[in-house]
Amino acid sequence: MSANWDLAVIGAGPAGMSAAMAATRLGLKVGLLDEQPRPGGQIYRNPAQPTPEVLEALGEDYAHGMELIEKFRAADIDYRPGATVWDVMAGGEIAFLRDGRSAEVQARHVLLATGAIERPVPVPGWTLPGVMTVGAAQILLKTGGYVPDQPAVLVGGGPLLYLVAWQYLKAGAQIGAILETVPRSNLWSALPHASGMLSQGRLLAKGRRWLRDLRSARVRRIRGVTDVRIEGEGAAEAVTFQKGGRRQTIQTPLVLLHEGVIPNTHISLALGLEHGWNDIQQWWQPRLDDWGRADKPGFSVAGDGAGIWGAEAAEHLGLLAAHGAAMALGKDGLDQAGVAEARGALKSVAGARAFLDRLYRPARSQRVPAADDTIVCRCEEVTAGQVRQAARMGALGLTQAKAYTRCGMGPCQGRLCAPTVSALIAETRGLDDAEVPAYRPRPPFKPVTLGALAAPAFRAKAG
């Protein structure tokens, strides 16, 4: 089971697949560990049995992903699906779970391509059954062709919200309403960056098509929505909100939330790589050189885990990171043309990103609950009020807030509460968001049974 690789890639999304393929071309011995049973990551979440009807609903970007997956499968890569990485050590040893057993591989260089997670949307009622993320609903569509059987209400902002609404439309599913929470004033901070967006003709056309189709299908879009609450006895029954000084209610058993995505920094933070605060995207991202290499030798990050750039950019970042790793490992014969092409493409994506990130920067009220009784840590059921109290008592960061309240101590290990808890601490203590230190996850990155940890084979290797 144990292996020695030049490059270990964690994550089989567009960045990871592209990096693994490029590194193989550069002559590295490459292995890839991915938690899912099939490659593609979440963006190209890959069904075991794709049907034409689902592919049709998903559109051409997804078809591109399917091609990428095919190329990846054909490449000479030690690909290990269904592998949940639970520890990455400073010397390049990686411990992972597969089929309930723990195993270890050794790599000379490690590339984290763990993508993004959806930003938590801690509104009252967000823990009720029947409330999911828009991304979660899209995963159901991608993997099994599932669409809501009653009109769902989509709440939030960002391109994915409109994409999924548009995909539902194409699939013939009804949409109750789209409640848009993004502040209108965002437009003014985004406008100076509009030229970057305009240079991305294809992207722009895509977005316009989604909105046009939604309009002609008379999908109800309500803009400038604030104070969203989900109500229901034991499950979601309705979503209520403020609009134009009036409280409104829409009955629905399915509420889909989305306020954009943030880098999945769980492993990069645990490794103690240097991170910086991205004030537009409102989360941390590892500080990297031009080749995706982190401050600690032997570690790189590519794709959305390095800052939200999107799927197209992820492929280019993956290619650059493969080159960065190859150079670090003393390889030459780089693909100069490929590198130049990737850098050119990234430049234009960056322009569009600058516009989109500002346009869809989430409203504060969707990130930081005003009401003290709103749950922020889903696992330990810790409320905003408890975190505020911890901050008043002197908690300057998540470590101490955790000690006072147990927030972040459940099985998700802080992934879903850290952004909210940080923001609450900043708010309560009058600090900037960047002044609250990032949370510091520790192994195991995902729960591992005592039996797997204690397994003799694993202990022999570890000892």
Add this chain to the structure above:
Amino acid sequence: MFRRLETASPVETVTVTVGGKPVTLPRGETAAAALVAAGEATGRTTPITGAPRGPYCMMGVCFDCLVMIDGAPNRQACMTEIRDGMRIERQVGARRIGG
């Protein structure tokens, strides 16, 4: 909550039970998909307040879709691929050990 898009192409299916009720899904689907396809929004109640919860993120991050699978407690439904005859049941509060 969810319905499957009709398809003209042949799909290999698997039958599982959700709370004792048989549900048929395409092979390769997850237990969380089986849950929502069965119209079951709730997969567990929390060990703290007993509040009901269901799948939220569908990508292995939130741990809210924990269920009992074939008698084993606290399984992440969204990360578990279904097999024929799989029993998916509600996880009630904290897991028990040793009976």
Add this chain to the structure above:
Amino acid sequence: MLFNGCALAYSPPPRMTDIRDRQADIIVVGGGLVGSAIAYGLTRHASRVMLLDEGDRAFRATRGNFGLVWVQSKGDGAPHYTHWTRNSQERWADFAAELKARTGVDTHHENNGGLTLCLSESEFLDRRSLMERHRRDAGNRGFEYKMLRLQELRELVPEAGDSVYGASFTPYDGTANPLFTLRAVHQGFDKLGGVYRPDHAVASIAHRDGIFRVETRHGTYEAPRVVIAAGNMTPGLARQVGMEIPLNPQRGEILVTERVAPFMRLPTQNMRQTVEGSIIMGDSKEDVGFDTSTDTSVISDIAARAVTAFPILRDVPVVRAWAALRVLSPDGLPIYAASEECPGAFATICHSGVTLAAAHANELGGWLMGADRPEAIAKLGPERFHVS
């Protein structure tokens, strides 16, 4: 072009406070459980007590604490330490009740006795000799214990595995939640008029004209008395005010499982079930200096031992692993020091912050404010290491 251009992260700028907020009767340096319990107790002896704490990333032993209020096996060959431990243990129930009444925070203190498991006959016999030595050393105070073979042990913990030979039991042992205790003590300190300042790591302490000047990044604080209870940072600061505190930091690791319905009725020396249901296990000894990263082979050993003791835990997932530095003196016992060179300066290091919290809160205040040193800690000074 930058790979991922991002704004620079920075530390909070210093925030200056009013001069009146910079003076105290006594300053306690270190907001972990040892310093906080001492500061809490000092509010009964001084009107203005200030507690200076580090930022969010301090090497905080409290956070890695196991949460035992533990007597058995403490102080073999050092009966004065056993007595000090038992002083605290006997005060713990009242201490917990007082904190609860004052702050509403439940420390989850329980005192149902505790076990130390033995995996072989020779371990069992060694253990019995140790318990017998404790009984002898206890003199009039008495020391009750029972040695249980597997059969009897299973009456208390039916889940004990076949590889367990037996266990020692004493009724003195118990548990408390270290995090809630810390929170309760901080909140209680605040309610009693104490001044808590987080993000005030102390850079240096100077002594002039009977006043200690304590430097932090947010400015200087002054008091005629200072107590250094800064865990592994203690020796460096204590040296500045004339005290040599020998220290031998050790890393301890702790694993925490997901919540499980209650099954462990009694804690063992390295495993307990919390009120919330998590099983906490740990107690590894490693000598790695100031490195709080976790180590996979140690984690694996802890897991193996847990599964041997309780095979039914095999399928229970670990959700957290936690490393913290144990604050240990060369003989493993606490040190309570008073400076001769700079009267009014005190220092302590102590790794049993939970067990000793009740004693720290109740028995040290008078001494720190000028009274005689309590007899109970007379042999716990740093002089014991200064062998000429």
